[in-house]
Amino acid sequence: MNSFSSYPLIFKTQRPFNDFAHDDMQFGDISADLLQKKFGLRNVSNYVDPYKLVKKKPTGIITTPSLHLLEKIGQYSTDITYKECAKLMFNEFITLTRAFNGIGSGTYAPLIERLVRHMQYGQGTPYFDPMLDLAFERQINNDSKINASKRMLANSLSEFVDWNKKQLLLNEIIKPNSAFLNSIAESILPKFNRTTDNFNGMRISVHDVYAISIRINPASFKVQGNRFGVDVYYQGQDHFGLDQEDILNPRFKRLRIFPIWFVLQRYDKFKPFCFKPFFTNMKAKIRIEGQRN
Numbered sequence: 001m002n003s004f005s006s007y008p009l010i011f012k013t014q015r016p017f018n019d020f021a022h023d024d025m026q027f028g029d030i031s032a033d034l035l036q037k038k039f040g041l042r043n044v045s046n047y048v049d050p051y052k053l054v055k056k057k058p059t060g061i062i063t064t065p066s067l068h069l070l071e072k073i074g075q076y077s078t079d080i081t082y083k084e085c086a087k088l089m090f091n092e093f094i095t096l097t098r099a100f101n102g103i104g105s106g107t108y109a110p111l112i113e114r115l116v117r118h119m120q121y122g123q124g125t126p127y128f129d130p131m132l133d134l135a136f137e138r139q140i141n142n143d144s145k146i147n148a149s150k151r152m153l154a155n156s157l158s159e160f161v162d163w164n165k166k167q168l169l170l171n172e173i174i175k176p177n178s179a180f181l182n183s184i185a186e187s188i189l190p191k192f193n194r195t196t197d198n199f200n201g202m203r204i205s206v207h208d209v210y211a212i213s214i215r216i217n218p219a220s221f222k223v224q225g226n227r228f229g230v231d232v233y234y235q236g237q238d239h240f241g242l243d244q245e246d247i248l249n250p251r252f253k254r255l256r257i258f259p260i261w262f263v264l265q266r267y268d269k270f271k272p273f274c275f276k277p278f279f280t281n282m283k284a285k286i287r288i289e290g291q292r293n
Contacts, residue, residue, distance in 0.1 A: 004233040004285075007215040008174055011184045017211045018279065023243035027124075028271025035263060039247055044259045047092055048085045050267060055080055055088070082269050089260055090120045096257040100204055108135050108201035115205055115240055115280070119264070124276030127240065135202055136209075136236055137284035139190045152187035153214075153232060154290035156180050163292055166223040168230065170216075184214070190236060204257075206280060209236040226292040234284045241265060241277025 019025065032051045035041045048055055055078045080088075097112045111131050118127050140150055160169040160180055173180045189212050192202040213235045220231035242252075242262045252258040264275050 004215055004217070004283075007217050007233060008170060009213060010173055010216050010232070011181065011212075011214040013189070013212050015211045017213070017237050019210065019239075022210075022239065024239045024241040024246070025277050026243075027241075027265050027274075027276045028268050030266040031268050035267060039244075039262070040253065041247070041259050041263060044256075044263050045089055045092055046256070048080065048088050050082075050085050050089065050263055050269070053080055053082065053085055054078065083273065086120075086264060086270055086273055086275065089264055090116065093257065093260050093264065096260070097204065100255075100257055108205065110201075111135075112201055112205045118278065119240060119275055122276075122278060123274045124278045126279045126281055128281050132206070132280060132282045133284060135192070135200075135206075136190060136234065136282035137286070139192065139202075140234060140284055140286055143188070143190070145188055147186065147188050149184065149187040149189050149214075150286060150288065152184055153288050155293075156183040157230065157288060158228065158290040158293050161223065161228055161292070163223065163226075168216075168218060168221045168228075170218055173216075190234070206238045206282075209238050209282075211237045227289065228291070229287060229289045232286050232288050234286060236282045236284075238280045238282075239277055240280050 030039075036051070044050060046056065093116050094113055097116060098109070100112075108131055111129060114129065115127065118125075143150060145151075157168070157173070157180070160173050161167070162169055172178060175181075189209065191208055192206045193208070197203040197207075215233045215235075217231040217233070220229075222229050242258065242265060246252050247258060247262045264270060265277055
């Protein structure tokens with residue numbers, strides 16, 4: 001349990017935390033026939049055929065993300081087991097993440113490799129990482145949009161300050177359907193979908209944040225003149241997994257990294273190895289400062 005979980009909750013998304021029922025949290029549930037016919041996932045890997053359980057003969061095409069080049073590869077060699085096949089696909093997955101992140105040079109480039117290995121060996125356990133927390137905190141603090149959540153919090157909280165008594169009107173803030181809650185619901189919550197996230201390693205590691213809650217520490221509230229400050233605590237959770245809608249999107253399917261990911265996660269022959277999707281958890285303490293309107 002987080003140390004700030006006892007603080008008053010001032011906002012949470014409609015999408016819940018720990019949503020195991022969502023399609024991107026399913027695993028080992030799709031047959032080879034469906035993977036190939038419904039989803040068009042035939043030439044998935046550059047090194048192995050997960051349906052025929054054979055290695056492909058070596059080729060010079062090793063890092064090109066496009067699937068189309070695989071159509072030229074029709075020769076096979078060594079027979080392998082499902083376990084060996086999955087291991088080779090995970091290694092290819094890692095190689096492709098490095099290419100995807102600009103040859104592994106992004107600020108958070110090491111994170112995606114750790115996430116992939118957690119999928120391989122973690123058996124679906126929740127994932128925590130200080131690097132993820134740091135990225136989350138920086139995203140919140142550096143979001144300069146007019147309706148970014150931090151800015152909206154500052155503007156909205158200023159309306160719930162008793163400036164004469166130098167008190168925060170907490171009961172009014174947490175009241176169901178309050179004006180405060182409605183204003184925060186209209187803000188833009190943290191996401192890793194900026195142009196910079198294409199290169200720093202976060203767009204593929206998290207991209208969206210599925211569920212978010214915000215709590216406030218009343219004891220940290222301070223008023224000085226016409227300004228105030230208070231600490232709030234963001235908690236975010238995303239799913240490291242792909243749903244059917246993801247892989248049916250041509251934008252994702254044409255990049256080899258996503259078909260490999262989807263087959264490792266959803267192929268029923270891989271189910272005994274528990275390559276489960278999992279929850280990525282992140283948190284950030286943010287100082288909100290505002291002024292009297």
